[in-house]
Amino acid sequence: MSQQSPDEQSLAEINQSLYEDGLTDGLPVIPPTDERVDEMLRGTDKPRDHVLGDLGNNENVITVEQLASNAVMAGCLPTYMPVLEAGIRALADPDSNSIQFSVSTGSWAYQWVVNGPVREALDIETSSGAFGPSFHANQTIPRALGIAYRNTAKIYPGEKDMGVMGNPFKFSFLAGENQDASPWEPYHVTNGYDEEDSTISLSGPNGWVQWFPDENNAENVLRNMIENTPTSMRASSGEDLNATITHFFNPYNAEELEKEDLSKQEVKEYLVENSYRTLDGYEEPRDDTGKVPPRQTQQYADTDAINIIAVGGPGRVNAIAGTSIGGPVTKKIEFPDNWDALLDEYALEENWVPTEGFYD
Amino acid sequence: MGLVTPSSTGNDTEQKPLTPRVDSLDGKHIGLYDNGKPAAEPLLTAVQEMLAERYPDATFEWYHVEHLNQIKNDEEQAAVTEWAEDVDVAIGAIGDCGSCTKFLTWGIEFIEDAGTPGVGLIDEGFELDYQSNAVERGRPLRYKKTPVRCETTDLERVREEVTDEVLDGIVDELTRPLNDKERADPVAQ
Numbered sequence: 001m002s003q004q005s006p007d008e009q010s011l012a013e014i015n016q017s018l019y020e021d022g023l024t025d026g027l028p029v030i031p032p033t034d035e036r037v038d039e040m041l042r043g044t045d046k047p048r049d050h051v052l053g054d055l056g057n058n059e060n061v062i063t064v065e066q067l068a069s070n071a072v073m074a075g076c077l078p079t080y081m082p083v084l085e086a087g088i089r090a091l092a093d094p095d096s097n098s099i100q101f102s103v104s105t106g107s108w109a110y111q112w113v114v115n116g117p118v119r120e121a122l123d124i125e126t127s128s129g130a131f132g133p134s135f136h137a138n139q140t141i142p143r144a145l146g147i148a149y150r151n152t153a154k155i156y157p158g159e160k161d162m163g164v165m166g167n168p169f170k171f172s173f174l175a176g177e178n179q180d181a182s183p184w185e186p187y188h189v190t191n192g193y194d195e196e197d198s199t200i201s202l203s204g205p206n207g208w209v210q211w212f213p214d215e216n217n218a219e220n221v222l223r224n225m226i227e228n229t230p231t232s233m234r235a236s237s238g239e240d241l242n243a244t245i246t247h248f249f250n251p252y253n254a255e256e257l258e259k260e261d262l263s264k265q266e267v268k269e270y271l272v273e274n275s276y277r278t279l280d281g282y283e284e285p286r287d288d289t290g291k292v293p294p295r296q297t298q299q300y301a302d303t304d305a306i307n308i309i310a311v312g313g314p315g316r317v318n319a320i321a322g323t324s325i326g327g328p329v330t331k332k333i334e335f336p337d338n339w340d341a342l343l344d345e346y347a348l349e350e351n352w353v354p355t356e357g358f359y360d
Numbered sequence: 361m362g363l364v365t366p367s368s369t370g371n372d373t374e375q376k377p378l379t380p381r382v383d384s385l386d387g388k389h390i391g392l393y394d395n396g397k398p399a400a401e402p403l404l405t406a407v408q409e410m411l412a413e414r415y416p417d418a419t420f421e422w423y424h425v426e427h428l429n430q431i432k433n434d435e436e437q438a439a440v441t442e443w444a445e446d447v448d449v450a451i452g453a454i455g456d457c458g459s460c461t462k463f464l465t466w467g468i469e470f471i472e473d474a475g476t477p478g479v480g481l482i483d484e485g486f487e488l489d490y491q492s493n494a495v496e497r498g499r500p501l502r503y504k505k506t507p508v509r510c511e512t513t514d515l516e517r518v519r520e521e522v523t524d525e526v527l528d529g530i531v532d533e534l535t536r537p538l539n540d541k542e543r544a545d546p547v548a549q
Binding site for chain 1 (some may be wrong): 362363364365366367368373426427428429430432458459461470486488489493494496497505510
């Protein structure tokens with residue numbers, strides 16, 4: 001970074017300097033001045049030199065202060081720090097496989113799902129357009145985590161990050177689960193947490209498909225879910241490589257499945273039992289029996305390789321994210337003592353819908 | 361007032377020396393390190409065939425990482441080093457994607473840890489990736505670019521692409537004396 005003090009530099013000059021040093025994601029950032037980082041640190045009770053984890057090839061440490069600096073650059077509020085700290089713990093967890101999917105030619109994205117009361121506290125969107133632009137927390141939290149990983153692990157496109165195409169979702173893929181509209185237990189409860197816990201979960205998919213059923217009933221939802229899952233997405237859980245697929249259900253379709261008394265586990269079992277992909281002619285049998293190779297194989301090896309999460313608003317469009325070679329890992333979010341006061345101080349309002357209240 | 365750096369510090373890894381090279385591959389026990397990528401075995405097979413023809417007295421010993429990611433495990437890393445102690449030189453393959461190039465440098469690093477000169481074979485598009493990971497690992501690990509593209513597993517095609525020039529390069533990386541930087545000697549300013 002430039003030796004010139006921020007007071008002497010314009011916003012444009014600081015951005016240019018940070019960009020030239022490879023410290024941004026290419027978009028303009030808010031300069032991480034001492035003052036702004038100090039303010040960001042109000043969102044944590046941990047000392048600024050507290051090490052949150054090791055990231056990347058060289059296990060470079062990331063401290064609370066470094067995370068706060070990245071959070072400032074990404075435009076986060078201090079109240080996002082607890083979510084960011086948990087996100088870093090997820091990235092640092094060896095089970096996240098972030099060390100591989102961050103650099104692989106597959107251009108994998110950091111997929112984040114937030115559960116629990118923190119969604120409401122921070123206005124993390126769970127309904128219409130949750131994965132899209134517009135929502136402050138949904139956009140700035142994954143951005144901060146993405147550039148924090150890059151700046152800590154020190155990976156750059158074409159250098160150690162060898163993603164061939166790149167991924168437009170890489171630093172912007174976050175939503176809260178729509179627990180209120182979901183008929184099922186929340187995703188974090190499935191993963192062993194209490195419903196009142198707040199969590200953030202990480203996976204590393206590189207594909208995203210949206211689809212809708214021919215008819216809004218359980219049978220068509222299940223059939224069309226299978227038909228719309230690309231055969232290039234393949235899932236199997238395992239120690240060496242945990243390959244998973246996440247099915248994001250809109251609340252309407254989830255409700256249709258629940259009407260037929262289909263639990264999340266039963267939907268997963270249906271997928272495993274009924275999803276097959278045709279084997280290519282050049283695939284050799286994996287044993288020495290000399291038997292004629294089978295014509296098809298299971299697309300999902302087991303139910304553990306499937307995640308089912310309710311996200312989105314009214315409508316019948318669902319989404320599939322996969323194949324993920326990262327995680328999934330879920331981390332509990334821990335809040336500072338002054339949490340409630342901070343929420344009051346940094347609340348954001350969304351007054352952008354012109355007709356809201358018109359019919360009251 | 362200043363800016364708080366968002367990046368990690370202390371990333372300048374102290375560079376360790378490479379293992380001294382051998383004079384010749386003639387009569388040597390040559391290790392072939394397959395890092396678990398599909399293209400590694402056919403590439404190393406083609407290289408072995410050509411080396412066997414050029415050095416009839418050489419012998420070969422393979423090490424297969426069953427799955428690419430297993431090199432992250434301590435036991436696998438120790439096993440690679442133990443294997444490398446029993447060979448005179450080792451040739452590793454292949455660096456043809458982001459993570460496998462990274463993990464290839466890990467493998468070559470463990471081979472060098474054993475006191476065995478190593479060389480990694482890479483798709484030429486992954487040269488900077490190999491260099492960056494090697495330096496980050498702490499050694500200017502040697503490599504040879506090959507024209508074998510990502511995921512090419514057709515042995516006949518690989519045999520055509522591994523030319524005498526490629527083999528000359530591999531031999532050179534295993535026999536060319538170390539320079540100052542590779543010996544980790546202080547470099548004159």
